[in-house]
Amino acid sequence: MATLRNLKIKTSTCKRIVKELRSYEKEVEKEAAKTADMKEKGADPYDLKQQENVLAESRMMVPDCHKRLETALADLRATLEANEQGAEIGEAESTIAEVEAVVKPTEE
Numbered sequence: 156m157a158t159l160r161n162l163k164i165k166t167s168t169c170k171r172i173v174k175e176l177r178s179y180e181k182e183v184e185k186e187a188a189k190t191a192d193m194k195e196k197g198a199d200p201y202d203l204k205q206q207e208n209v210l211a212e213s214r215m216m217v218p219d220c221h222k223r224l225e226t227a228l229a230d231l232r233a234t235l236e237a238n239e240q241g242a243e244i245g246e247a248e249s250t251i252a253e254v255e256a257v258v259k260p261t262e263e
Contacts, residue, residue: 182216186213
């Protein structure tokens with residue numbers, strides 16, 4: 156049961172990070188357009204510098220999200236493999252075999 160719960164948690168984590176990544180990519184596009192617009196209009200140099208800092212911070216988050224997504228995906232794959240080959244699966248299969256052995260003689 157715990158491994159199933161872990162599997163659900165890791166799946167949700169991957170979905171959340173993908174959502175964050177898309178959000179940051181949209182934010183970078185929006186901030187880049189805003190920065191370009193400010194440059195065209197000849198905005199105050201201080202305001203332009205602050206906007207460039209905002210854009211730089213947004214751009215830094217995209218590779219960070221990629222790294223976190225790769226880590227979360229590796230964790231998900233490891234959990235899935237452990238779930239397929241784990242003790243719980245083997246124990247469940249042996250229990251099924253034992254139950255079938257007990258049920259068959261009574262059916263005959």
